[in-house]
Amino acid sequence: xxxxxPVSSVKAxxxxxxxxxxxxxxxxxxxxxxxxxxxxxxxxxxxxxxxxYPGSNSIASQVNHMIFYFDVMAQYMRNDPPKERPxxxxxxxxxxxxxxxxxxxxxxxxxxxAELYMLIDDSPDEIFADPDVLGGTYGIVAHTAFHLGxxxxxxxxxxxx
Amino acid sequence: MxxxxxxxxxxxxxxxSYDGTSGVYLDxxxxxxxxxxxxxxxxxxxxxxxxxxxxxxxVKHLLTTVxxxxxxFEGGEYPDLDWGADWDTVPLTDxxxxxxxxxxxxxxxxxxxxxxxxxxxEDADYxxxxxxxxxxxxxxxxxxxxxxxxxxxx
Numbered sequence: 522x523x524x525x526x527p528v529s530s531v532k533a534x535x536x537x538x539x540x541x542x543x544x545x546x547x548x549x550x551x552x553x554x555x556x557x558x559x560x561x562x563x564x565x566x567x568x569x570x571x572x573x574y575p576g577s578n579s580i581a582s583q584v585n586h587m588i589f590y591f592d593v594m595a596q597y598m599r600n601d602p603p604k605e606r607p608x609x610x611x612x613x614x615x616x617x618x619x620x621x622x623x624x625x626x627x628x629x630x631x632x633x634x635a636e637l638y639m640l641i642d643d644s645p646d647e648i649f650a651d652p653d654v655l656g657g658t659y660g661i662v663a664h665t666a667f668h669l670g671x672x673x674x675x676x677x678x679x680x681x682x
Numbered sequence: 683m684x685x686x687x688x689x690x691x692x693x694x695x696x697x698x699s700y701d702g703t704s705g706v707y708l709d710x711x712x713x714x715x716x717x718x719x720x721x722x723x724x725x726x727x728x729x730x731x732x733x734x735x736x737x738x739x740x741v742k743h744l745l746t747t748v749x750x751x752x753x754x755f756e757g758g759e760y761p762d763l764d765w766g767a768d769w770d771t772v773p774l775t776d777x778x779x780x781x782x783x784x785x786x787x788x789x790x791x792x793x794x795x796x797x798x799x800x801x802x803x804e805d806a807d808y809x810x811x812x813x814x815x816x817x818x819x820x821x822x823x824x825x826x827x828x829x830x831x832x833x834x835x836x
Contacts, residue, residue, distance in 0.1 A: 538817045662813060666817040680732040
């Protein structure tokens with residue numbers, strides 16, 4: 522007989538990893554103070570517009586890219602995959618932002634975070650039996666953690682801790 | 683959900699963290715091991731101003747973390763690990779750096795073996811530990827790629 526785990530266990534693990542990534546460290550993989558929102562809050566538009574080295578991206582670019590990625594993955598989770606290949610380069614074109622744009626980026630990221638939680642919680646269990654959906658959901662965790670690492674490093678490069 | 687299904691997603695993420703991309707979370711054309719092997723010992727130990735650590739420090743930290751994962755998947759006592767030593771900024775020769783990268787490369791099959799082993803059904807802790815491996819690895823791969831870009835371009 523094939524061994525199984527309840528979908529609820531997989532969902533709980535995904536939610537735990539995302540909660541630690543965005544909001545609250547409880548010892549899964551981050552050090553205290555290193556969550557996404559703790560890393561982003563308090564940064565100015567000027568600080569998030571600095572490339573780590575000439576020609577590279579900025580923290581604003583990273584956040585814009587995460588929003589773009591969430592939007593693409595959400596389509597897969599709704600079983601409505603994009604009709605055309607996403608232009609991933611588009612989001613990276615944004616490097617510099619003003620305070621208004623930076624506030625809007627943070628608002629949009631928070632909105633995507635809430636939407637993602639809703640999709641994980643409310644999607645029927647059968648959806649997660651699709652390897653693309655399940656893999657995509659794990660991908661969101663890895664992708665967000667990856668860019669959190671880059672944001673942390675970009676902050677450190679500016680002496681911002 | 684079958685164990686094979688959720689484990690396949692984890693194993694794919696682990697593979698992508700080391701080399702090649704399969705659309706899980708890294709940009710097409712990214713290859714962590716190739717990028718690490720392209721660095722010299724001097725580049726790999728170049729300390730990023732502000733961060734106080736280098737690519738080599740990040741790789742050492744990932745190696746130590748794998749030791750920490752062992753009891754999660756194999757059982758037994760948690761080892762007494764010197765986490766602080768990973769962050770000592772010491773120079774490495776090209777040979778020492780190549781050896782470190784090879785040690786890191788070898789952890790892929792170890793991690794995959796732990797994930798793939800038969801498990802007790804409905805073991806929620808095991809599922810959480812597996813996703814922790816992926817998230818932690820991705821977090822540091824993010825820092826490694828940034829630090830490697832800095833080291834190669836600064």
